[in-house]
Amino acid sequence: MQVATGKSILNGIAIGPLRIYRKVEAQTCQTSSLTPAQEWERFETARVSAGEQLARLYEKALEEVGEDNAAIFEIHQMMLEDEDYLDAVRSIIETQGATAEYAASVTGENFSAAFAAMEDEYMRARAADVKDISRRVVNVLTGQEDGSSQDDQPVILVADDLTPSETVQLDKSKLLGFITRYGSSNSHTAILARTMNIPALIGVDFDESWDGQLAVLDGYNHCVYIDPAQELLSAMTEKRQSDLKQEALLQSLKKKANVTLDGREIKVYANIGSGGDVGLVLQNDAQGIGLFRSEFLYLDSQDFPSEDYQFAVYKRVAETMAGKRVIIRTLDIGADKQAAYFGLDREENPALGYRAIRICLTRKDIFKTQLRAILRASAFGAISVMFPMVISLREVRDAKEILEECKNELRAQGTAIGDLEIGIMIETPAAVMIADELAEEVDFFSLGTNDLTQYTLAIDRQNPRLDTFYDAHHPAVLRMIQHTVEAGHRHGCWVGLCGELGADQTLTETFLRMGLDELSVSPSAILPLRKKIRSLDLSRTEPAGRKSES
Amino acid sequence: MKQFQYVITDPMGVHARPAGLLVKAAKTVDSTLTIAKANGKSAAATKLMAVMGLGIKQGETVTVTVEGGNEEANTAAMEKFFQDNL
Numbered sequence: 001m002q003v004a005t006g007k008s009i010l011n012g013i014a015i016g017p018l019r020i021y022r023k024v025e026a027q028t029c030q031t032s033s034l035t036p037a038q039e040w041e042r043f044e045t046a047r048v049s050a051g052e053q054l055a056r057l058y059e060k061a062l063e064e065v066g067e068d069n070a071a072i073f074e075i076h077q078m079m080l081e082d083e084d085y086l087d088a089v090r091s092i093i094e095t096q097g098a099t100a101e102y103a104a105s106v107t108g109e110n111f112s113a114a115f116a117a118m119e120d121e122y123m124r125a126r127a128a129d130v131k132d133i134s135r136r137v138v139n140v141l142t143g144q145e146d147g148s149s150q151d152d153q154p155v156i157l158v159a160d161d162l163t164p165s166e167t168v169q170l171d172k173s174k175l176l177g178f179i180t181r182y183g184s185s186n187s188h189t190a191i192l193a194r195t196m197n198i199p200a201l202i203g204v205d206f207d208e209s210w211d212g213q214l215a216v217l218d219g220y221n222h223c224v225y226i227d228p229a230q231e232l233l234s235a236m237t238e239k240r241q242s243d244l245k246q247e248a249l250l251q252s253l254k255k256k257a258n259v260t261l262d263g264r265e266i267k268v269y270a271n272i273g274s275g276g277d278v279g280l281v282l283q284n285d286a287q288g289i290g291l292f293r294s295e296f297l298y299l300d301s302q303d304f305p306s307e308d309y310q311f312a313v314y315k316r317v318a319e320t321m322a323g324k325r326v327i328i329r330t331l332d333i334g335a336d337k338q339a340a341y342f343g344l345d346r347e348e349n350p351a352l353g354y355r356a357i358r359i360c361l362t363r364k365d366i367f368k369t370q371l372r373a374i375l376r377a378s379a380f381g382a383i384s385v386m387f388p389m390v391i392s393l394r395e396v397r398d399a400k401e402i403l404e405e406c407k408n409e410l411r412a413q414g415t416a417i418g419d420l421e422i423g424i425m426i427e428t429p430a431a432v433m434i435a436d437e438l439a440e441e442v443d444f445f446s447l448g449t450n451d452l453t454q455y456t457l458a459i460d461r462q463n464p465r466l467d468t469f470y471d472a473h474h475p476a477v478l479r480m481i482q483h484t485v486e487a488g489h490r491h492g493c494w495v496g497l498c499g500e501l502g503a504d505q506t507l508t509e510t511f512l513r514m515g516l517d518e519l520s521v522s523p524s525a526i527l528p529l530r531k532k533i534r535s536l537d538l539s540r541t542e543p544a545g546r547k548s549e550s
Numbered sequence: 551m552k553q554f555q556y557v558i559t560d561p562m563g564v565h566a567r568p569a570g571l572l573v574k575a576a577k578t579v580d581s582t583l584t585i586a587k588a589n590g591k592s593a594a595a596t597k598l599m600a601v602m603g604l605g606i607k608q609g610e611t612v613t614v615t616v617e618g619g620n621e622e623a624n625t626a627a628m629e630k631f632f633q634d635n636l
Contacts, residue, residue: 075566078573082598111599120605122565130599274561301609312559312633
């Protein structure tokens with residue numbers, strides 16, 4: 001047995017024979033016996049037929065991997081019409097008396113090298129696209145078949161690199177997984193692999209002797225076993241079977257209500273940390289966004305992000321979620337989240353220091369910029385605003401007053417604003433104790449269990465030496481949650497939970513019994529949590545262990 | 551000549567797809583469109599590889615110059631295009 005490592009594109013396992021994919025490299029002749037005008041004519045004819053191939057590929061990809069992923073073939077068609085690219089080809093033909101295929105191939109290399117030298121990882125990955133289109137034209141010119149012949153039996157494909165068009169052309173029923181020597185996790189090929197749900201490893205140093213050998217591609221552990229030992233093979237086969245079962249089950253959960261066997265319903269929302277995560281939210285079929293951490297906008301910037309910039313980001317998320325609730329938490333900076341341009345002083349005790357709503361209420365200018373952006377975006381979807389780190393009634397009233405001020409300013413300008421729910425994070429023991437009063441002021445609560453645990457147990461989350469004392473299931477924390485739910489409901493406030501505890505399945509039943517209305521978890525935890533909810537039956541007696549805690 | 555500035559909000563920056571849309575849009579107007587980064591690098595908006603080659607990221611400010619043709623209408627159309635797509 002031999003083991004090779006690489007970088008995994010998709011968590012999954014593939015078992016089958018390896019097949020080394022050999023590209024048919026066209027033999028190109030450099031010097032032409034034709035006139036430059038004739039060579040250019042040849043190039044143009046080939047370019048048109050390459051364009052037609054791409055149009056067909058686009059149709060195939062559209063069906064198999066959807067519009068977003070098929071778009072790359074439209075881009076390829078446009079690349080083939082790029083003025084700079086065509087000028088370069090023409091110039092090589094004219095000045096060097098070169099053949100069309102030589103000119104196309106050299107131009108492809110040159111443009112691809114320019115992309116490969118770029119700083120941005122995504123753009124570097126585009127180098128393969130430029131090579132891909134040039135190779136396509138060369139193949140037409142030299143009469144090569146498009147793509148390579150595939151085996152009759154399903155295989156794990158091994159190649160130096162696969163272009164997006166090669167990836168799409170492969171017959172998926174014969175493809176178990178693929179392994180490449182080059183490529184990046186950002187390449188379109190990697191993206192296609194994820195979309196098609198095919199385990200893939202990149203950056204693997206393989207050799208010719210692998211061809212035809214039985215192998216296990218283990219995407220979880222970023223490695224491939226060639227000629228695997230019997231024990232490993234049976235363990236992996238078992239894992240693969242359980243993956244398939246899990247996958248089928250999770251897919252079957254999509255679009256189903258989150259309701260327990262005895263009919264109790266709870267909302268499952270997603271926590272996100274950037275606008276780009278919205279795709280994951282939709283993919284996992286969340287009912288809304290329970291926590292949009294707006295601080296990433298500030299942490300990723302060199303200076304305070306402008307109102308227009310924030311508005312555009314919030315608007316896009318609201319539109320993409322298409323009427324589903326999006327809860328934007330206002331700036332929660334300070335403590336472990338710092339941005340230099342805020343000019344915050346070093347503190348002895350940052351977790352108990354100048355952070356979150358405390359900054360917002362004293363730096364009204366920063367706060368108002370964000371609130372105005374949120375209010376403007378509220379016209380484009382179901383946006384709610386949520387204030388973090390609240391300890392007093394006065395803070396909530398002050399924040400609401402500033403919000404009202406912003407609303408009036410925008411209305412005076414004739415700017416549209418939507419209906420906006422107002423909520424607060426319950427993450428301090430103080431807020432729990434006065435939850436009855438706070439509930440009168442807002443539409444909803446969301447329990448931030450990470451901070452609530454830290455403040456209740458007086459344990460610094462950042463200190464690894466305290467790990468043995470830290471108990472996320474401490475009865476004090478669970479009673480705080482219970483108290484908050486009851487107080488909220490007494491005053492017509494719905495209550496959710498957006499801390500890490502939400503994804504802890506050993507507590508799901510407890511949370512449902514407490515009466516929580518919503519759980520917000522990271523996108524990858526959504527489907528497993530929904531499965532758990534649908535398996536519970538609250539009409540049955542409570543498990544003995546839980547009773548003593550609550 | 552008219553100009554406007556725009557801050558890119560797309561998390562991926564001006565990647566292949568929006569660059570393709572931009573080139574398509576730029577080819578439909580009768581003005582010459584140039585897109586420039588803060589560092590002075592610029593590209594004709596009708597050239598796909600040159601636009602992608604700028605490597606414009608989220609949060610970057612770009613200056614779009616509209617020259618010749620119906621500058622008024624084309625500037626408005628391009629501003630809307632940037633807001634909708636980038």
